[in-house]
Amino acid sequence: MKLYSKDKTYIGLTSFYALSLQGYDMHPHTHESFEIMYVTNGSCYIYLGEEESCLKEHQFVLLDGRIPHRLLIPNGQLCSVLNIEFFPQMQESSICIADVYKASPAFQKLCGMKEDHLTATDNRNLGYALKDLITHLELVTETTSKKQNIADPLTQKEYDYLSQILFQRIIIELCGCKTGAAPTGALYVKRACSYIQAHLMEDIRIPMIAAYAGINKSYLQSLFSSHMNCTISEYINQKKMDHAVFLLVNSSLSVTDIAFHSGYNSRQHFGSTFERFYGVSPKTYRLLHHKNIQPSTGDARITKMSTGNWELDPV
Numbered sequence: 001m002k003l004y005s006k007d008k009t010y011i012g013l014t015s016f017y018a019l020s021l022q023g024y025d026m027h028p029h030t031h032e033s034f035e036i037m038y039v040t041n042g043s044c045y046i047y048l049g050e051e052e053s054c055l056k057e058h059q060f061v062l063l064d065g066r067i068p069h070r071l072l073i074p075n076g077q078l079c080s081v082l083n084i085e086f087f088p089q090m091q092e093s094s095i096c097i098a099d100v101y102k103a104s105p106a107f108q109k110l111c112g113m114k115e116d117h118l119t120a121t122d123n124r125n126l127g128y129a130l131k132d133l134i135t136h137l138e139l140v141t142e143t144t145s146k147k148q149n150i151a152d153p154l155t156q157k158e159y160d161y162l163s164q165i166l167f168q169r170i171i172i173e174l175c176g177c178k179t180g181a182a183p184t185g186a187l188y189v190k191r192a193c194s195y196i197q198a199h200l201m202e203d204i205r206i207p208m209i210a211a212y213a214g215i216n217k218s219y220l221q222s223l224f225s226s227h228m229n230c231t232i233s234e235y236i237n238q239k240k241m242d243h244a245v246f247l248l249v250n251s252s253l254s255v256t257d258i259a260f261h262s263g264y265n266s267r268q269h270f271g272s273t274f275e276r277f278y279g280v281s282p283k284t285y286r287l288l289h290h291k292n293i294q295p296s297t298g299d300a301r302i303t304k305m306s307t308g309n310w311e312l313d314p315v
Helices: 098-103 105-112 126-146 156-180 186-198 206-213 217-228 232-250 255-261 267-278 282-289
Strands: 010-022 034-042 044-048 051-055 059-063 069-072 078-089 117-121 300-306 309-314
Touching (some): 010 126, 034 044, 034 126, 051 059, 051 186, 078 126, 098 105, 098 156, 117 156, 126 156, 186 206, 186 217, 186 232, 206 217, 206 232, 217 232, 232 255, 232 267, 232 282, 255 282, 267 282
Antiparallel strands (some): 034 059, 034 078, 044 051, 044 069, 059 117
16 A cells, blocks of 8 residues: 655645535546545445445545445435545645654554555544544635635645644554554455355355354354344345346346346245345336446546535536
8 A cells, every 4th residue: 555655755635525425326436546434423335346344433444546436325324424535746745744654663564555445443533633634624725715814824834734734643543543453353244245246146054154254153243243234144135136136127037047146046035035125026126127238438427526515527
């Protein structure tokens, strides 16, 4: 995770915001910047390729640049997040991290980690550090846009110096969360989800999943409920249903074939489970939603996120 290098000791900030969203589904996307997303209230799902994680209150994810990711807040749920996006650069800016890199072995270790993301619980004061930086940057942006001084004005050098201090604090708090946090079991949950995805067409048994993950089934069930907000059986059924819905909408396979492709040994069992999830039979669902896929990039795309606003450009 190249947060720092000898030729890129400065930080460029590309986006920062504090938002409360309800029932939001962001399309998968990538960008060059690193990103920290922190949940202050509620919960949300983060998808990194095939990996799915549930972020709860006081949990966060640090993403390397160019990682495909997606944010999902289920309908009816409210989630409040703090977010900053940034990238290391050669060009001089108000934020230099050379000193904190020299002073912090934990930051050096973080920069050397092979993983392209970090998900953890805030067991320090990372949330406060993020909030302070975002509030400061909002104030700087407002002052700059109005081109006028505010009460107790600071000089530009003082604003820049404060930006550097606040960002360096975020780094220290981030490293403290990584080194001080107790194991959360996220690795076992990730292994379990990978096994389920790979064996979706089969009759999946929880003991088999636990054996693959490397822990006993009771502990896995507890971890799964904590990380995914559902039981293992509920997760398996949902994934099977997701696959079945995709085939119903986008293929010409018969309902019987779709049942077998979704891991059900009988059409009757598949039909009853499907109706419990969606309130209609698979056949009715197909009649209502079947479509022909047309090559398209969609009607709009998110081009940037500014303070508290989503800006959309028509394609």
